[in-house]
Amino acid sequence: MNIAKRILEGDALTPSEAYEIYTDNTIDTLEMVDQAYQLRKHYYGHKVKLNMILNAKSGICPEDCGYCGQSRDMKKKTRYGLVDKEKISEGAEVAHDNNIGTYCIVMSGRGPSDKEVDYIADTVKDIKQAHPQLKICACLGIAKDEHAVKLKDAGVDRYNHNLNTSENYHDNVVTTHTYQQRVDTVETMKKHNISPCSGVICGMGESLQDRVDMAFALKEIDADSIPINFLHPIKGTKFGDMDELTPMKCMRILALFRLVNPTKEIRIAGGREVNLRALQSMSLMVANSIFVGDYLITGGQPNKMDFDMIKDMGFEIDYDNLVPEVQQ
Ligand code: SF4
Numbered sequence: 116m117n118i119a120k121r122i123l124e125g126d127a128l129t130p131s132e133a134y135e136i137y138t139d140n141t142i143d144t145l146e147m148v149d150q151a152y153q154l155r156k157h158y159y160g161h162k163v164k165l166n167m168i169l170n171a172k173s174g175i176c177p178e179d180c181g182y183c184g185q186s187r188d189m190k191k192k193t194r195y196g197l198v199d200k201e202k203i204s205e206g207a208e209v210a211h212d213n214n215i216g217t218y219c220i221v222m223s224g225r226g227p228s229d230k231e232v233d234y235i236a237d238t239v240k241d242i243k244q245a246h247p248q249l250k251i252c253a254c255l256g257i258a259k260d261e262h263a264v265k266l267k268d269a270g271v272d273r274y275n276h277n278l279n280t281s282e283n284y285h286d287n288v289v290t291t292h293t294y295q296q297r298v299d300t301v302e303t304m305k306k307h308n309i310s311p312c313s314g315v316i317c318g319m320g321e322s323l324q325d326r327v328d329m330a331f332a333l334k335e336i337d338a339d340s341i342p343i344n345f346l347h348p349i350k351g352t353k354f355g356d357m358d359e360l361t362p363m364k365c366m367r368i369l370a371l372f373r374l375v376n377p378t379k380e381i382r383i384a385g386g387r388e389v390n391l392r393a394l395q396s397m398s399l400m401v402a403n404s405i406f407v408g409d410y411l412i413t414g415g416q417p418n419k420m421d422f423d424m425i426k427d428m429g430f431e432i433d434y435d436n437l438v439p440e441v442q443q
Pocket residue numbers: 174176177178179180183184185186187222223224225256
């Protein structure tokens with residue numbers, strides 16, 4: 116198999132070819148990883164981008180996303196309203212001090228109110244003044260044009276809104292909003308020159324075909340950054356007892372997404388530690404980006420373990436998205 120060479124020569128995989136490769140049991144997962152690594156190395160060398168999340172508002176959500184511990188269906192709820200601006204800015208300081216390139220401000224809920232967008236925009240302005248080099252990603256839910264304009268003006272670089280799953284499987288995951296609404300939010304951000312970040316959650320009962328469809332949907336939408344979450348089942352959620360991933364299955368998924376989206380930032384997101392386990396370091400052969408620190412309501416491993424993992428693999432942190440501090 117030499118798909119990487121073919122892709123590098125400009126001949127992209129078709130959906131049916133990707134499905135054949137992904138589902139062919141005679142193709143070893145490590146062979147797929149090897150092909151994906153050649154692409155990763157070509158476009159990103161040995162660099163690893165770092166991202167950090169702040170859960171700026173938790174719970175209080177009317178939506179019924181089956182994977183989410185903040186959904187309306189959760190009996191035991193962790194919830195708090197939008198945190199103080201100081202707390203959001205403190206998170207930015209931590210990101211800056213740890214040389215983390217992108218700081219992601221996340222709010223639970225269907226989408227932000229106008230007031231919430233103003234609040235986040237004001238806070239981002241302050242952060243950007245202190246740390247112009249720090250990239251800011253906002254993840255606030257379904258958003259409108261006016262929201263995108265305000266966020267862009269404030270200095271938001273990127274907006275995350277995951278497609279989460281395939282169009283075909285979407286209604287099994289959530290019934291309170293549509294797949295199209297998700298696509299529309301990504302398109303709104305693109306229209307206003309905010310870098311689109313959109314990814315998936317694997318392991319929610321979707322089929323192999325659904326995963327191939329997800330990889331191509333993200334190619335179609337032209338997401339700059341593709342976070343791949345592996346379901347970390349949370350008790351009390353619809354998918355709380357799901358247990359269908361193995362570390363090797365996760366590797367195969369990552370390789371599939373790289374082969375379909377060779378030039379994109381592929382980021383391993385939530386569920387990395389519990390699903391990839393001992394293969395976390397190997398996953399860097401395919402992905403060029405990770406989250407460090409905790410996720411929204413589940414814990415990550417200590418930062419030092421991530422920094423050591425990157426070093427042990429002979430990889431290095433990608434500081435390219437940092438520009439020098441402004442000298443006074
Ligand atoms: S993923 Fe977001 S929209 Fe869905 S239930 Fe959780 S907080 Fe609400």
